[in-house]
Amino acid sequence: MFYLNTEEQAREAVRLNVTHGVDHIKVYSWLPRPLFLAVIDEAQKYGLPVVGHLPVEVRLTEAIQLGFKSIEHLHGLFIATSSIEDDIFMNADMSDLLGYSLAEIEASESYDSVKANKLFRKFKEKGVWPVPTIVTYLNMAKTEIDQRSKYVPTAVQKQWAEVIRATPPEQTELMEAINFLTPGMVKKLNDAGVPMLAGSDSSFEMTNFIYGISLHDELELLVKSGLTPLQALQAATLNPARYLEREQELGTVEKGKLADLVLLDKNPLEDIRNTTSISAVVLDGKLMEKQTLDRAVQTYPVIKVADLKDEPEESKPSVQ
Numbered sequence: 035m036f037y038l039n040t041e042e043q044a045r046e047a048v049r050l051n052v053t054h055g056v057d058h059i060k061v062y063s064w065l066p067r068p069l070f071l072a073v074i075d076e077a078q079k080y081g082l083p084v085v086g087h088l089p090v091e092v093r094l095t096e097a098i099q100l101g102f103k104s105i106e107h108l109h110g111l112f113i114a115t116s117s118i119e120d121d122i123f124m125n126a127d128m129s130d131l132l133g134y135s136l137a138e139i140e141a142s143e144s145y146d147s148v149k150a151n152k153l154f155r156k157f158k159e160k161g162v163w164p165v166p167t168i169v170t171y172l173n174m175a176k177t178e179i180d181q182r183s184k185y186v187p188t189a190v191q192k193q194w195a196e197v198i199r200a201t202p203p204e205q206t207e208l209m210e211a212i213n214f215l216t217p218g219m220v221k222k223l224n225d226a227g228v229p230m231l232a233g234s235d236s237s238f239e240m241t242n243f244i245y246g247i248s249l250h251d252e253l254e255l256l257v258k259s260g261l262t263p264l265q266a267l268q269a270a271t272l273n274p275a276r277y278l279e280r281e282q283e284l285g286t287v288e289k290g291k292l293a294d295l296v297l298l299d300k301n302p303l304e305d306i307r308n309t310t311s312i313s314a315v316v317l318d319g320k321l322m323e324k325q326t327l328d329r330a331v332q333t334y335p336v337i338k339v340a341d342l343k344d345e346p347e348e349s350k351p352s353v354q
Contacts, residue, residue, distance in 0.1 A: 038065065041072040048076040057278070060086035063109060063134065067091035074100050090128040093119070098156050104163045104277070106233065107170055109134075111219055115150035116141035135208050142215050154226035163277050166220050167233040168213070168255040173242040175209035177339070180242045184333040191334070194241040195342040221260035231277060232256060232270040250310050263306040293319040 036047040048059055059077045061070060061084060070089045077084050083103040088094055094105070094114035105111065113122050118141065126137040157164065173180075177198060179191055186194075223230060234248035249270065256266040275285025283292050295316040300308035315322045322330075 038069050041068055044069040044072040045076040048073055048080070048082070052080050052082070056082070058082060058103075059084045061089060063087040063090050063131075064129075065089045070097075071100075074102070090134055093123070095153065095156070098153075098160050098162050101160070102162065104165055104231065106165045107167050107235075108164055108216060108219055110138075111164070112138040112141040112145075112215065114153055115145055115219075117144045117146040117149070132205065132208065135212060139208075139211055139215065142219075150222065151226060154223060154228050157223075157228045163231050163273070164223055164228060165231045165233040166216060166256065166259070167235045167252065168216050168220065168259065169243075169248050169252045170233075170235045170240075171209040171212040171216070172251075172255070173248070174240065175206050175213060176242050177206065179336055179339065180244065180247075181336055182247050183242070183244055183336050185247075185331060186238075186244060186334065188334050188337065190238050191337050192342065193239075195337060195339045197241050198339050199342060217255070217259035220256065224260050224265065229273050229276075230256075230261075230269050231273050232266065250307075253306050253309055257306045263303045266306055267302060267309075 036043070036050075038044045038047060051059060059073060059082050061073060065073070067089060070092055074084050078101065084101065085104040085106075087106050088097055088102070088110040090110075092110075094110045097110075113119055116122065122137050122141055126133065126140070128134040128137050156162070179194055179198075183191055183194075220230070232249060232252050234243070234245075234252055236243045236245050236248045253266045253270060256269060257263055261269070272281075272285040275281045275283075278284070284294075285291075287295060293316050296309075296312055297314040297316070298308060299311040299313045302308040312327075313324050315327060
């Protein structure tokens with residue numbers, strides 16, 4: 035990750051990533067618009083797609099026109115489909131996550147279906163992939179350590195507990211408000227025929243994001259938001275293969291493709307929660323039975339936020 039201050043730094047960061055053989059350039063929310071334009075321009079010289087968080091200074095329609103390939107967390111989508119988009123860009127303080135979230139919530143109250151449908155058609159025409167990651171704000175709004183965190187090392191759980199304890203109630207309320215709004219936008223996208231990707235947003239630095247479990251949760255949330263179980267499964271398999279332009283080797287169970295498979299005891303098309311009924315995994319063509327998987331996984335006790343003890347202050351030498 036590079037923290038950029040100038041357009042030349044932005045271009046140099048792209049070139050440096052190219053020397054490391056990257057497949058994508060990812061940008062984040064507070065990248066200034068001139069630097070975003072420089073990143074896009076430089077990346078296009080090397081045929082690299084630019085993906086990630088829509089920078090808050092950039093309108094979604096402009097990003098799409100420039101070739102931005104994915105919209106993580108649906109950032110900017112409520113603003114882009116609002117009749118007061120111009121007013122928000124002129125007057126809203128979106129200098130941090132709090133202000134940006136408030137702007138999205140305000141924008142959601144003036145949804146313009148005509149404008150939205152035009153935008154959704156552009157998504158399909160330009161091959162832009164929305165990544166809802168509904169699980170993100172859901173996890174961030176939790177005020178306790180998820181009981182399924184037995185797979186998470188104690189030290190990481192303690193970090194999570196410290197973050198939860200330090201999170202002001204108004205931020206939690208804001209996350210809950212986003213949680214309430216996002217499924218409706220996912221349904222609108224799906225009804226318009228816009229294909230999506232299932233993102234887990236797993237990062238040990240973020241509270242309650244448990245590797246593996248976050249993806250199962252996201253699939254369930256996608257179904258609750260209007261996708262069929264098949265569409266949710268494709269958002270985690272076929273669609274990513276198309277997004278990565280690796281459909282010839284990934285995405286479906288077919289002869290000649292890479293043998294990376296999860297074998298289930300129950301049918302996920304009947305109930306998407308059946309993706310958790312894992313009996314075996316085939317990794318790189320090697321079969322790993324459930325017993326083998328269970329033995330390979332270490333577990334830890336799940337801590338409670340209330341049980342977190344304050345670290346004692348370092349004793350200071352006395353002065354006489």
